[in-house]
Amino acid sequence: MTGPPSPARLYHDQGYVLVKGLLSAGEAETYRQECHAVLARLRGGDPTWGSARALAGRPTELRHCHDAQFRSAAFSRLMLDPRFTGLAAALIGSENVQLHHTKIFVKPASNGSPFPLHQDFAHFPHTRHTVAAAIFHFDDAPEEKGCVRVVPGSHKGGPLPHVEEGGWHLPPARWPLEAAVPVEAEAGDVLFLSYLTVHGSGVNRSPEPRTTLLIQFRDPEDRPADDVHRSRGQGMMLRGVDPAGPAG
Template sequence: MVDPGLGEFYRDNGFVLVKGLLGKEEAEAYRAECHGVLGRLRRTDPTWGSARELAGGATELRHCHDAQFYSAAFAKLMVDPRFTDVAAALLGTGNVQLHHTKIFVKPAEKGSPFPMHQDAAHFAHTSDAVGAAIFHFDDAPEEKGCVRVMPGSHKHGLLPHIEEGGWHLPLAEWPLEAATPVEAEAGDVLFFSYLTVHGSGINTSDEARTTWLVQFRDPEALPVDDVHRSRGQGMMLRGIDPTMRLT
């Protein structure tokens, strides 16, 4: 049974941090799984150009799209009722559909930031029943570049973004330091609307910050454009797809 207070907080603020959704040992195992997957892949750095401007110097980010195709552990986690029941409660539907997944690791001392943005700018849908969950597999205090959010910003709809440098909001108008840091512990999961303005700081600590993102939606929320396709997109994580469309 999902605490009704989570939904109320989410609707008011556009995000909610669920403490201890995973146990510490589980989180540690998934941390190792993330680094194992990244170790087997050809290294690429997806740091946005605007993030380098924000950082004022060289930073680094490691990532992997669609982790469930490289490790069965992630396929298991994304259909775990502990996660999908919360996702369903926040969307207000019994049906939860996959959009995409992504591992993000910010290396120690120079982990790249993300300027403030809305996920909706990257893949708009016909309704706002689209959300994300960030699983924390190690602690994420402010010095490790934790996620920062603007509470209530989801109520303003889709805002104009700057395309150059990674589809971000104007840096001067949306400074990262003005946003609320959401510090988390290993096992915590941060849920937020794809309209919530958010970003994250530089990891200046001596330990990597390891997270896994699952972007999910109500299957009746249709993509506006044919963008951001991913392997497995449209897979049902909970319930059914009443639209019976192919993607």
């Protein structure tokens, strides 16, 4: 008798995998509080794409910050947690895992901004396509909260042409958000997805915020194709070594 497919098998077949309960409910709550404390100390602008507001059909809001590990040591510890780094290594097929960047995302209650469908590849292309994202959920993310939506198997089609119309995304007429599969999650779950997987998210219509941390990572031998999207922590080794030296 065979068991359920491994996370790595699901990731390679579908382009994403939701890992349930990687963090405990208590850990998720601690990180949720830390995210909101970090954002309360900042005076950041709203990064909502113009195309996202058009998608929502009404004013929406998004709160975020880059380089979370430079704002709080709690996120530095999480980036190096072997529960995360071991999975990351298995998914990209490398013992070595290197940081690309981190972001805190909070969709405020009732009007949290959506994202049109897109591939992360379009924002920071690499040569070997090992780049992946880990989205840590620090509170529940049902569809009502604007959970991530994905197009399973879309990573197998390779890079797709994007348009710059209020953001950098796929043409909405050909790639409607409603056609993507909602990936509802609970606090403590982590969604891993390839940077070639088509994904987006809906409006948070619930009375509670949706709080996540994004960690984007890669095999250190996977070099950037363009000198774009640099971050302060880029190149940090989360697991193993960098056999090729700094990528810049």
